Amino acid sequence: MIHHLSHLRMHPCLEIYEIIELIFEYVLHSPSTRSRTSRLDRGSLVALLKTCRSFSVSSSKLLWQNLESLGPLIATMPEDLVEVAKTYDSLRGRESYELSFRREVIPEDWERFDLYAPLVKAIGLVTAHTWTTPKFTLSKGIELVLHERRKILLPNLTMLAELSGDPSATLLLLTPYIQVLKFRVDFSWGTSFISRFISDITFYLHSLTSLHISVYSGFNLDHQKVETFASDVARLLGLLNLEEFVCNWLELSGPMVETLVQMPRLRKIDILVSPPALELLHFVEPQLKGIRICISTFPGADAEVDMVPHLSRILIALQPTLLDSFYFRKKKSATHMTQQDLTSLTSAIERHCSPKFLRYFSIIYQRVMNDLPAIANIQLFRPLLAFSQLRKLCLEVHADFTDAEAQQLAISWPHMEELDIVPFISVPPSLPIRTTLKCLLWFATYCRNLKQLSFCFKGMDTFTECELAEASDNPLCCLEVGYSTEVDPERFLDFVKVVFPNLSALMWNELAMDDGNNEKWEAVNTSLQELA
Template identity: 25%
Template sequence: MHRALQIDEIVGIICAQTARAGPSDWWAGLPTQQYPSRCGDLARLARTCTAFLDPALDALWGFQGTLLHLLRAMPSDLWEIIEIPWEEDEDAANDSGSREENMRLTISLRRTVRPSDWDRFTFYARRVRSFKDGHVHDETSVVYDILTSQFPNGTVFPRIEILDWFPIALELFHHIHLFLSHGITGLHISLDNTADSAIFDLLTTQFPGLKNVGIGGTVAERPFSRFICSLKELETLVAPKLDSTAFNHISRLPRLRYLWLMSKTPPRLPPRPKDLPCFPALAEFRCESIEAAPNLLERTGRSLVEFSLPARSWASPPTKQIFQELYAALASSCTHTLLEKIHVDKPSRALPINAAQLDLYILSGDDLRKLFCFRNLVHVSLAHSVAVDLDDVVAIDMARAWPRIEVLWFPCDTTYRIASRMTLEGVYAFAEHCPLLEDLSVLFDATTVPKSTGTLGGKTQPRVSQDKLAFLDVGYSMIGTKKKDWRRVADFLRSIFPELYEVRATKPGSSVDPYVLKEYKAWMKVSDDLA
């Protein structure tokens, strides 16, 4: 054996990197799942020699999304485990990851549990560092009852660091005590009982060292805020609501880098502290109240790298004035050289707008100029209530302002179609000035196709080609429907984006103008021609 493999730290790193080949947990970098092939690699590594046994098993068992694997490590005559395939959505089942995720499990006890039955269970359970209640089975109360009454060691996972606890049935929530260990630094739970503050009292007194906290559901503001005020080491926080004292507390934390405020109503902001900077380390901020976002950005924006505005709680569509205030707040509050990502979400359901008042919701291209100060943007997705009315001049200035952009999306509401004033000349600006752009979603008018040469300094020269763009979403952009028309568009796009292989368009409903359907079919022919 190579001498390097006799060093425990090196073997541990090899095993940990093998386990981390899958997706990582957003708050701690620990794996949230392991692909079957990776599990096989770790199992074979554990069987290679005793030097690899413990590091490989630690990595193999480090994350668990179900108790099922531990139950199967116990004597085979102890549990009866019946797997029933989900029948409602076979396609979804076939597309999902593990076998257990495709099964509904019924678990029952066959005989009395003996003390020796726990030996292999505890041998593997002590290796678990991250546990997520995976909603895999719906009849686990018997398992939790047995663990509560007969498990010999109190805490099931003595070395656990991250716990995601979302039991299917609310009455199972109290079993969380089985998985609470003093080594926990990350806790993500969901509550639906505003009267139950006992969990926050427990966390406040016994877990002051939590670094990553996510609380969903319905919580009582006062006990939750009191709990947050007890935490001094927070690095990430997902909070349904905060009172002014708790908000002021987290604004002073030196290591808080991720904050998601899920409240549907604007929080009550305390007076701005003068002795310390607000949110000195905050890099990512998610806010669900677009009305409160400008004021919150004044406190949170100084060190932001990413700003997101989910639209889950919007009851009415925001007007263009609200968006104007938001973009002005971003420009005035965020450091222009730091911000890299801006994401404004779109509601999952269409919000009704009076057709006679569309002008109150359609943004002009000039409304976006406030964001042109952010020269290092790499990802911009702005979903407005209707659309943004771009023209070629704004498109050219935008492309010049964001030379590092990789993803640029302006998704539009298909309920209200507006005629875009941007043409293929504006699209060309992104080929000319955005060499890293890979995914573009924008409305434009493709009924007129420019020549394959451009003019610069009075001289005609070939147009620039950009070899990164792979996806182009045109929404309901206009295009000529004759064969010669869409072929000219395809040839033009191929000349400026030689690696473009998919054009996406919004499929119209059956009740629209037949010409709109012809335009959609023309775009699909463009996509086929480029493939």
């Protein structure tokens, strides 16, 4: 910390807001090896908080804005009031701390709680990093005291993710200012309690823009209870105007889908629907930015309805001009996507989607094992080459490219992170594979953000030192080679060490290859594990 030594006061440069912001950007966030993203470094944050007045306010805001629970706030209350019992959380594999009150709470005890409570903007955030943070749990006695206080505990709370399955905790923290609500329903509560719970939360949802509903899946779901809950959700949706709705385990009825379509602010949905309900997902004007659709399989005549051949029509009905992500998943499909289906789909993407916005496009479905997929050549993929912002492309097709054409794909998609165009089939296709190991070199050279790649090749290739240098140190960590053949394990490993040094997962299609090729890939995989 820089001080004016003669007067022992803060240096004037630390009174400039832009400088404070810059320091926070580089000091407070450290890289996470688990998620390859940055995370809040709370240790540095506390250290900055104690240094000077300029950092104190900003540090306090950041320190309190996202909490895993109410535990840290309760812990600020007087020491003679709060009792901490240390236990071991076997589920998370870490120590857990249960807080309780030793005595009756008096008004003065809430002073520090009420001082920091307005700083909390989000609570219940469950991230990849929470395993490093002590887990606080509250005793039933504390919950009762909080309920009896009969005031809004966190007045500026805008995001509540209560995923513990505790409805009382959800109701305790709801405010009229909540914008994002995520909760997990547990059908062991009983249908009448769940209905009351849904009714109660409707009083607090005036500002709600995002609703996520998940389910506790520790047991088989009772069909009658699910139907009752679906009716409650239908009534709830009728009262809302959401920007985002996520509920991908509960099959939405036709009227529920129509309710969603009529929401003018709707931008993102992640839903489970039947084929008939999917037909109602039709927008008059472009508004959706992201959509994930899972098609349910249910008994009756509609079970045979196969939506895969109609994907181009489904996409067009969404008015996808603003779409940045499209995910389609069907648990069972009668057929693969045909050549005509693929042609219609890529043409629909070219005509109706925007190269400026579209980043993620994925179609996954289980299909008849011996039914051969469509063949994707450079002519069929040409409409997609203009979509230079693509980060993920997943299509159930057989890739028929030359090395030069694979290079053209790689050059067109410099931001690609996950490319998957390897179908899962039980027999190798009669069509020969025209790409060699060189196709992987091109993807490594031009797609410098790769994390996952699924692509078939046949045979090895030799590369110059210059080519290897340009492709080296690609961040790819997962490689699926499908039914690739004629690999030289030793040469392939030498290639991987230079080009994909972070590769930790290798997959191939054992069913579609003979014993000789399987043994070669097994040898490669064994050596990779030894290197890890």
